[in-house]
Amino acid sequence: MQFKSIIGQQEVKNKLLNTFNQKRVAHTQLFLGPEGNGSLALAIAFAQYVNCRNRTETDSCGTCPSCVKFQKFAHPDLHCFFPTTTNDKVKKDSKSELFLEEWRSYMETSESYPTQKGWYEYLGVGNKQGIIYVRDASDFIRHLSLKAFESDYRTFIIWMPEKLHPAASNKLLKTFEEPPDNTLIFLIAERYELLLPTVRSRAQLVKVPKISDEDIRQALMERKRLPEEQAATIALQAGGNWNLAVEIAENFEDAQSNFIKFREWLRLCFKPDNYIGLNNFNSELSRIGREKVKSFLSYGLDTIHNSILVNSGQDTLLRKSDEEAEFTRRFAPYINESNQKEVYELLNEAIYHIERNAHPGILLSDLSFKIHDLLKKGRQNMNKTIKS
Secondary structure (H helix, E strand, O other): OOOHOOOOOOOHHHHHHHHHOOOOOOOOOEEEEEOOOOOHHHHHHHHHHOOOOOOOOOOOOOOOOHHHHHHHHOOOEEEEEEOOOOOOOOOOOOHHHHHHHHHHHHHHOOOOOOOHHHHHHHHHOOOOOOEHHHHHHHHHHHHHOOOOOOOOOOEEEEEEEEOOOOOHHHHHHHHHOOOOOOEEEEEOOOOOEEEEEEHHHHOOEEEEOOOOHHHHHHHHHHHHHOHHHHHHHHHHHHHHOOOOOOOOOOHHHHHHHHHHHHHHHHHHHHOOOOHHHHHHHHHHHOOOOOOHHHHHHHHHHHHHHHHHHHHHOOOOHOOOHHHHHHHHHHHHHHOOOOOHHHHHHHHHHHHHHHHHHOOHHHHHHHHHHHHHHHHHHHHHHHHHHHHO
């Protein structure tokens, strides 16, 4: 991973380069920031840079033997630790070393922008949650006692240290505070408050912000070959999260379709005397497939959430296209304290039943009439508020 491959984050890159050039590299660093911001990619790029044989002032060469190994997560002086749990391959006593092959493959698939959900899905662990165990900490200390194979710096990366078992954290505290010379320890975290204070106090904080909308827009145009207008819309919706931007890009047509369908459905629900039109709409919608119906209902939940934002005077937080944002602002007054909780619960309940094989046509028909009653209730409350 080279710095030039990382989306945005130029300020953080410059800070890392300056610490190296001024010989002030902290031995233990905590890269902290939200999902999809490239924290892990930055740590890998920095480790690759300091060990590159032909580095420039701003980046590693990407072609020397050291760089090639780092880019494959296969360097003998790079040690990665991450949350694991049992699956079909490892029936008991899971730990990072048993999943290195999967980790390297997943890093390649995710382009070093991993997510907890994506990692657990890749491992096939179902609903189980990963932990970084004491046995991982023992492996960490064992590798630390060995000499470097070929690098100037040995690099130890702990991805999601929030998942460190308390016993594992305590076992590593002295190591975090006083590692051997020429050793770099990078903790890649998303939730500062979930880290033990004793861990936080032993690492130099590197704050990694969300990626700017402009950098995401540019990356979508270059990497995904999206037209400028579409890339700008997705960048706005992604909110600085590259993983979310990619997900939206891959499902962009579905998202646009959900907006059009949801708007039409609400119009029909406002006019229940048009029973034939509403019934035809629900029948057509029920035939698009269970997952797409679920996606449609989830879009409805998002619209209700955004309507509440508008009503509370926070419409600047809307991350929607101009057309969707305008629709939400016009719809928001009908969602108020008289009905917002019930509407939200209805849509949540509908998603729950769709996941459990409820008949989409029957469910949507029942939901439509209930939504009509609640919108009528919201309109009455709105009119009452205007008159008063």
